[in-house]
Amino acid sequence: MNYKSAEEAILYPEYGRHVQNLVKYALTIEDMEKRQSIVDGIIVLMGQILPNTRSLEEQRDRFWNHIFHIADYKLNVTPPEGVEIIRVEDHPKPSPLAYPTGSARYRHYGMNVQELVKKALAMEDEEKKIEFVKIIGNYMKTAYRTWNSEHFVSDEMIINDLAKLSNGEFIIDEDMRFVSVVPQASGAKKVAKKGGRYGSTRTKSNNRSNNNNNRNNNRNKRKRY
Template sequence: MEYNTDRTHLYMPEYGRIVQSLVERCKTLEDRDERNTMAKAIIDFMGQRNPQLRDEENYKHKLWDHLFIMADFDLDVDSPYPIPPKGERMKKPAKMEYPALQGDFKFYGKSILQLIEKAIALEEGDEKDALIEVIANNMKKSYNIYNKEHVTDDVIFRHLKELSENRLDLTGIDSLEKSKIYYSATKNKNQQNKNQGQSQSQNGNRNKQRNQQNQQNKTRRK
């Protein structure tokens, strides 16, 4: 009985032992033309066993790279692509860059930084003021959701000033309401409450009229 521990290391398990054995067989062929022919046949077989690779960009190039990996980079064939260096496979991946917004202000999200930069780039005017109001409004919502507590407006103003490196300053405003940041939201909410009240009042009037009509009909029958 042959155990896996006695076999050649399976460099890419997703291709299975059959493909690994074919690669090992290809390495033993002495004639270069035969090796080239078998290597191309192995590439076609690998593509058939992994059809999902065909949806990727340069999938043929990846298949040839996988072939050399399974051969432990010891396969003398004519590849249509540059042979990857052996040491590159052992190289650790580059460290991912984290968003700049970290620490005490990470709950605001990176999009807030982008909006702040956009607001700074705008010329003074209504458009810039409106965008700053939107930024402060969203900052307050994010703070309340993340910290699960109410935050005062002056804290939001200080955070905005610090995030913008003193280029956006609302610290002279008493509150978000006075800066009209919540004006549109409050207006919409009040309008909804008003519409709901009107709807309830209209329904009440209809019910009252319906009751009166029913009472009149009963009186006529008598």
């Protein structure tokens, strides 16, 4: 019994082991035309496995480079004109992303708020700074209500937190008001629609009963005369 763990590692799992085995098989073909035909067929198969992943030119270059990499660049075939085969080790490696080392002073607001506060402190135009601080306060109020929807968050609380985040450098008017945008639950909308539907049905039934009563009253009046 052959175990997968004992087989050769798959260089490109997105294509599966069969594509890798086909490339290895192409290496054993001595006839140049047959080998070229087999490799061209593998390219078509790779396009069927990963359709429309990129533009046609990028997709073609990618497939051919992957085939040569699987074959350890020992495959003697001719790629289409314009396709440049670049060895994997020659590809420039992207520089690693810097991991944030600081800690959020108010986790329910997130690290982005601290960065926005720093940006606001660097502004020289006072009018723009005030408007930007108001935008930050709106976001903080929304974030707080999203984090804890049951707890009431006042504008005074947001002003105090802004003052702490700016180390007292923000001078904010006590009358400044902030707006939070918290979407309503979808269930509430359904209940409202359901209630409206039943309400309209009840109204129609009430109108019908009233009309029937009016007709009966008219009939009784006619009998009296």
